[in-house]
Amino acid sequence: MHKEGFRLFSNFGNHFKVAFKNLFRNSWMTTASITTILVGLFIAGLVIILIANVNFFIEQVESELLIKVFLEKDIPTDQRVILEERIGNHPLVDTVRYVDTEEGRMILQEQFGDDADVLEGLDLDEILWDGFEITVYDAAQITLVAQAVENFEGIDEIVYGKEYVSDLLRVTEMINYIGVILAIIVSIASTFVIFNTVRLTVLMRKDEISIMRYVGATNWYIRWPFILEGWIIGLLGALIASGALIWAYNKFAVWFVTNIQYVRIVPINLVTQYVLIALCVGGSILGIFGSTLSLRRFLKL
Amino acid sequence: MLEFKGVTKRYKDLIAIDNISLQIGRGEFVFFVGPNGAGKSTLLELVSCEERPTKGQIILDGMDLTSMRKNQVPKARRKMGIVFQDFKLLPNLTVEDNIAFALRVVGTKKDVMVERVKEVLEIVEMTHRKDYYPEQLSGGEQQRTSIGRALANWPKLIMADEPTGNLDPMITDTIMKLFRKVNEDGTTILMATHDLNVVKKMKKRVVTLNKGRVVSDDAQGGFSLVL
Numbered sequence: 001m002h003k004e005g006f007r008l009f010s011n012f013g014n015h016f017k018v019a020f021k022n023l024f025r026n027s028w029m030t031t032a033s034i035t036t037i038l039v040g041l042f043i044a045g046l047v048i049i050l051i052a053n054v055n056f057f058i059e060q061v062e063s064e065l066l067i068k069v070f071l072e073k074d075i076p077t078d079q080r081v082i083l084e085e086r087i088g089n090h091p092l093v094d095t096v097r098y099v100d101t102e103e104g105r106m107i108l109q110e111q112f113g114d115d116a117d118v119l120e121g122l123d124l125d126e127i128l129w130d131g132f133e134i135t136v137y138d139a140a141q142i143t144l145v146a147q148a149v150e151n152f153e154g155i156d157e158i159v160y161g162k163e164y165v166s167d168l169l170r171v172t173e174m175i176n177y178i179g180v181i182l183a184i185i186v187s188i189a190s191t192f193v194i195f196n197t198v199r200l201t202v203l204m205r206k207d208e209i210s211i212m213r214y215v216g217a218t219n220w221y222i223r224w225p226f227i228l229e230g231w232i233i234g235l236l237g238a239l240i241a242s243g244a245l246i247w248a249y250n251k252f253a254v255w256f257v258t259n260i261q262y263v264r265i266v267p268i269n270l271v272t273q274y275v276l277i278a279l280c281v282g283g284s285i286l287g288i289f290g291s292t293l294s295l296r297r298f299l300k301l
Numbered sequence: 302m303l304e305f306k307g308v309t310k311r312y313k314d315l316i317a318i319d320n321i322s323l324q325i326g327r328g329e330f331v332f333f334v335g336p337n338g339a340g341k342s343t344l345l346e347l348v349s350c351e352e353r354p355t356k357g358q359i360i361l362d363g364m365d366l367t368s369m370r371k372n373q374v375p376k377a378r379r380k381m382g383i384v385f386q387d388f389k390l391l392p393n394l395t396v397e398d399n400i401a402f403a404l405r406v407v408g409t410k411k412d413v414m415v416e417r418v419k420e421v422l423e424i425v426e427m428t429h430r431k432d433y434y435p436e437q438l439s440g441g442e443q444q445r446t447s448i449g450r451a452l453a454n455w456p457k458l459i460m461a462d463e464p465t466g467n468l469d470p471m472i473t474d475t476i477m478k479l480f481r482k483v484n485e486d487g488t489t490i491l492m493a494t495h496d497l498n499v500v501k502k503m504k505k506r507v508v509t510l511n512k513g514r515v516v517s518d519d520a521q522g523g524f525s526l527v528l
Contacts, residue, residue: 011408208391214349215454216379217406219372 019228022201033193037237040186041279045245047179056266062139067146067160070129075154083154092145094135104128194230194290202298227291234287238279246272302327308357317343319513330484332500333493335510341493345460350374382451384461388443390435396446397431403453425449441472461492
């Protein structure tokens with residue numbers, strides 16, 4: 001068992017050597033295919049980062065999304081309590097909080113901070129109503145909750161970011177679609193390039209392969225270097241692409257943090273980790289898939 | 302050691318080998334002669350598992366080559382060495398590396414490999430050319446190297462398809478001497494050839510084929526006049 005394991009290991013060293021030799025022998029084709037995969041994965045990585053940031057942004061916004069319910073003036077306390085309970089019982093509602101005019105005044109003053117003096121002289125009672133602030137579990141269902149609450153008795157008006165929410169959801173959906181389409185295009189293009197590169201090596205090594213077969217090399221012994229060749233191309237493309245993306249995101253993040261204060265972006269270490277893993281796994285799968293396809297088509301054993 | 306039992310090979314409408322039965326003993330030297338298309342090369346291809354017979358059985362050393370699973374074929378091939386008319390040496394490898402190639406791809410340990418390559422170089426008398434590349438060698442030297450590669454894996458059987466087809470008569474003699482030496486060391490040799498002079502000189506068993514059938518089988522170098 002030990003001996004077999006060692007042999008497999010030392011054979012692999014050989015397979016890698018052969019794979020690298022083939023890559024250098026075809027250096028133009030290798031460069032071309034690494035570049036194609038690099039560009040493909042770079043775009044894919046860009047889309048991943050974009051989607052991650054849009055989702056991150058939506059999460060920030062969602063956590064701040066509220067339904068504001070303004071109650072009719074002079075609503076009796078017991079009716080208000082019943083109303084609060086009814087809203088709270090709605091299955092999609094997370095929290096309900098009663099805000100009275102006094103609290104509303106304090107919140108306003110807090111928001112204006114040092115500029116609170118602008119509020120002086122205004123009849124705040126005209127502006128402020130008693131009401132509820134409702135948060136929901138899922139921002140996508142905010143409209144449903146609003147529609148349900150609207151029909152309750154004792155409610156004067158309801159305010160929530162209806163258009164804002166649906167716009168945001170539409171944008172995310174579209175970016176996700178574009179991401180999927182791009183990923184498909186990138187996968188097909190990358191597979192095709194690797195398929196061709198490996199085909200070229202198979203053709204170049206035709207004589208060698210036929211001699212290997214005649215002297216009794218196993219089929220897997222013959223196949224491994226080609227599979228490794230595809231994998232190395234995919235992995236190198238992925239490493240360069242993720243390196244470039246991470247570098248660019250770092251630069252962007254520094255610029256963003258210094259120039260934009262109220263919106264946060266996905267932290268650099270998270271992007272580094274996910275982009276590196278996603279692209280390396282993606283590149284490896286594409287590389288191995290492309291070379292396997294090519295072997296099935298061109299390597300007759 | 303090698304037995305053909307009612308072997309037939311058909312390619313669509315063409316019958317390349319037609320119900321051949323033969324027995325070849327250990328250490329024999331057998332020529333296959335016959336006109337083009339007689340089935341000489343096909344017979345060797347059937348033994349090397351390059352082709353599978355349409356009917357019949359081929360048994361090598363108790364191993365049925367015809368019903369063998371595909372992944373067992375490499376194992377069977379390690380028992381044989383193959384020599385081609387066009388040598389099929391790898392141009393980017395030296396003589397020494399071409400011979401070592403046959404050992405390396407079957408996972409031979411390095412120290413065993415080094416020792417065996419040295420031995421084989423001596424057998425084929427190519428030690429003085431071991432660092433040369435094929436293009437720096439004469440035809441005869443290339444064929445010696447190719448025989449060396451076939452010998453490397455301690456084969457019980459060597460098959461040669463027109464091994465002297467590209468060589469002039471003088472070189473042919475030296476190559477045949479080499480085959481004779483290998484045979485005398487105990488290796489069974491099957492050789493397909495057009496060169497009747499070679500066959501006459503060697504005085505070994507000759508199987509004459511025509512249209513896929515055995516026309517004659519002579520133990521002392523005789524062959525049919527249909528040729």
